[in-house]
Amino acid sequence: MDRTIAEKILLEHTHTKEFSPGDIIRVNxxxxxxxxxxxxxxxxxxxxxxxxxxxxxxxxxxxLDHFTPNKDIASANQCRYVREFAKKHGIxxxxxxxxxxxxxxxxxxxxxxxxxxxxxxxxxxxxTYGALGAFSxxxxxxxxxAAIMTxxxxxxxxxxxxxxxxxxxxxxxxxxxxxxxxxGDIGVDGALYRVMEIExxxxxxxxxxxxxxxxNMAIEAGGKAGIIAADEKTQDYVKPRAKRPFTVYRSDPDxxxxxxxxxxxxxxxxxxxxxxxxxxxxxxxxxxxxxxxxVFIGSCTNGRIEDLRIAAGIMRGxxxxxxxxxxxxxxxxxxxxxxxxxxxxKIFLEAGAILGPPSCGPCLGGHLGxxxxxxxxxxxxxxxxxxxxxxxxxxxxxxxPAVAAASAITxxxxxxxxxxx
Amino acid sequence: xxxxxxxxxxxxxxxTDAIIPARYLTTTDPDELKKHCMEDADPGFPSQVxxxxxxxxxxxFGCGSSREHAPIAIxxxxxxxxIAPSFARIFFRNSFNMGLPxxxxxxxxxxINQGDLIEVDAxxxxxxxxxxxxxxLSRPIPEFMQELIEDGGLIEHIRKRGxx
Numbered sequence: 001m002d003r004t005i006a007e008k009i010l011l012e013h014t015h016t017k018e019f020s021p022g023d024i025i026r027v028n029x030x031x032x033x034x035x036x037x038x039x040x041x042x043x044x045x046x047x048x049x050x051x052x053x054x055x056x057x058x059x060x061x062x063x064l065d066h067f068t069p070n071k072d073i074a075s076a077n078q079c080r081y082v083r084e085f086a087k088k089h090g091i092x093x094x095x096x097x098x099x100x101x102x103x104x105x106x107x108x109x110x111x112x113x114x115x116x117x118x119x120x121x122x123x124x125x126x127x128t129y130g131a132l133g134a135f136s137x138x139x140x141x142x143x144x145x146a147a148i149m150t151x152x153x154x155x156x157x158x159x160x161x162x163x164x165x166x167x168x169x170x171x172x173x174x175x176x177x178x179x180x181x182x183x184g185d186i187g188v189d190g191a192l193y194r195v196m197e198i199e200x201x202x203x204x205x206x207x208x209x210x211x212x213x214x215x216n217m218a219i220e221a222g223g224k225a226g227i228i229a230a231d232e233k234t235q236d237y238v239k240p241r242a243k244r245p246f247t248v249y250r251s252d253p254d255x256x257x258x259x260x261x262x263x264x265x266x267x268x269x270x271x272x273x274x275x276x277x278x279x280x281x282x283x284x285x286x287x288x289x290x291x292x293x294x295v296f297i298g299s300c301t302n303g304r305i306e307d308l309r310i311a312a313g314i315m316r317g318x319x320x321x322x323x324x325x326x327x328x329x330x331x332x333x334x335x336x337x338x339x340x341x342x343x344x345x346k347i348f349l350e351a352g353a354i355l356g357p358p359s360c361g362p363c364l365g366g367h368l369g370x371x372x373x374x375x376x377x378x379x380x381x382x383x384x385x386x387x388x389x390x391x392x393x394x395x396x397x398x399x400x401p402a403v404a405a406a407s408a409i410t411x412x413x414x415x416x417x418x419x420x421x
Numbered sequence: 422x423x424x425x426x427x428x429x430x431x432x433x434x435x436x437t438d439a440i441i442p443a444r445y446l447t448t449t450d451p452d453e454l455k456k457h458c459m460e461d462a463d464p465g466f467p468s469q470v471x472x473x474x475x476x477x478x479x480x481x482f483g484c485g486s487s488r489e490h491a492p493i494a495i496x497x498x499x500x501x502x503x504i505a506p507s508f509a510r511i512f513f514r515n516s517f518n519m520g521l522p523x524x525x526x527x528x529x530x531x532x533i534n535q536g537d538l539i540e541v542d543a544x545x546x547x548x549x550x551x552x553x554x555x556x557x558l559s560r561p562i563p564e565f566m567q568e569l570i571e572d573g574g575l576i577e578h579i580r581k582r583g584x585x
Binding site: 050075154 | 434436438439442443444446447448449461462480481484485486487488489490493507509510511514515518519563565566574575576579580584585
């Protein structure tokens with residue numbers, strides 16, 4: 001056999017026995033996800049579709065995480081619209097109010113997405129679940145409406161690219177740094193239309209949190225999915241959470257790849273992406289002097305408990321730089337509770353950070369930390385496009401939680417080793 | 422089908438935050454969204470664009486978020502079609518699902534200037550710069566996606582055929 005993980009999952013979810021890259025196939029959807037920005041359009045499309053029937057409500061997940069807690073009347077009305085639809089159609093996997101977290105941190109935590117699944121989400125970072133060994137990809141609201149109606153999606157069978165990370169991870173380097181380095185190498189369209197399969201000894205050593213960070217940013221290289229084969233760590237994570245059976249797939253040894261790239265982690269230092277593209281990456285030693293107005297730690301990329309532990313380890317007993325706003329939003333209610341139990345919240349508050357509710361808010365310039373004209377922010381998020389976090393004349397730099405926490409202390413983009421020495 | 426309009430030029434990697442910034446996503450109303458279409462890339466665009474005009478962009482157009490507000494805003498602004506060497510994958514499928522014609526045309530962005538009059542023959546994929554007389558050929562559209570366009574988008578396609 002000569003199949004990739006992506007091809008095996010697609011074959012398992014389609015009626016076709018054979019296909020080639022470029023073919024368009026219909027695929028059965030295990031999980032269909034939308035949020036408070038994309039669900040309203042999906043519901044409108046569903047209602048325009050006229051059948052009024054939902055295929056398998058248990059496969060649908062709605063998370064009201066982007067403009068929540070409601071930032072204004074318009075967003076409140078969008079949430080109400082989704083809430084009423086979920087109630088009317090008996091959608092049980094509906095996350096609102098105190099159960100709501102940032103969707104791509106929440107779904108793995110809840111055991112709703114599993115190895116071997118075919119998942120679509122009306123949110124581009126749906127590729128996050130590839131870290132569990134699933135084929136998971138972002139789509140639009142109309143695709144989601146179609147999946148609600150038919151439980152199917154159309155997909156152009158992609159080629160796969162393989163990325164191998166070997167060598168020893170350097171201090172303060174995590175999944176975020178490896179992924180920024182990769183995107184800096186291949187560019188924001190380097191994996192366009194293709195599946196990114198990520199493996200190697202360094203990846204085996206990473207915990208699930210770091211792997212989820214890497215798959216999360218596959219879309220920043222244009223990828224259709226970012227898949228990491230499920231191993232023992234994955235199964236240890238998934239088994240206590242899963243409420244249905246799952247299948248672990250591995251690529252065949254002679255599977256075909258469009259290209260294979262290898263990276264030596266011993267040469268990769270903590271990374272920072274400069275405005276206005278995730279591909280504008282530099283090693284921390286090459287950053288120079290960049291003074292900051294805001295640091296944001298959170299999001300579907302780096303808002304998990306493991307990220308907060310790294311940040312708290314650096315900020316413990318120190319004080320956030322004067323005049324710098326350091327925002328920390330634990331990505332889910334559970335992460336918030338764990339951070340409280342472990343004493344991390346106290347460390348952050350004593351350092352002078354601002355704690356906020358689980359929300360996507362600041363990452364997309366939605367609310368809870370908007371940048372003014374000319375301001376510079378460093379964020380553990382995934383995008384630094386023009387105007388991403390506020391005024392079109394503001395600048396966003398991207399990094400992992402260690403660099404973000406160190407920089408919150410010094411007031412300028414800094415290496416964690418500078419603060420910890 | 423023939424599209425004819427003035428070219429609005431944009432560079433490489435135009436992202437969906439540039440097409441419609443997230444600060445306007447508290448509505449799904451096309452008439453509201455079009456007022457802010459492309460404003461972070463070209464603040465003059467919403468007031469200057471006319472019905473039938475054509476966006477000619479660089480590679481990876483529409484990268485970033487999955488928001489369908491992006492193709493909705495472009496359609497509502499009156500843009501008849503978008504031409505680029507490549508499109509980000511979610512924008513690509515959203516456009517076909519919603520009936521916004523897009524054409525993958527390798528060299529067009531190099532041979533077209535802002536304001537040139539452009540004609541696109543949707544059936545043959547031929548792009549003609551009527552101002553300079555030069556022509557470009559787009560990649561053929563797969564049969565399934567032609568069906569989506571003929572049916573008027575994915576939802577209408579399902580209504581007509583009972584399945585995707």
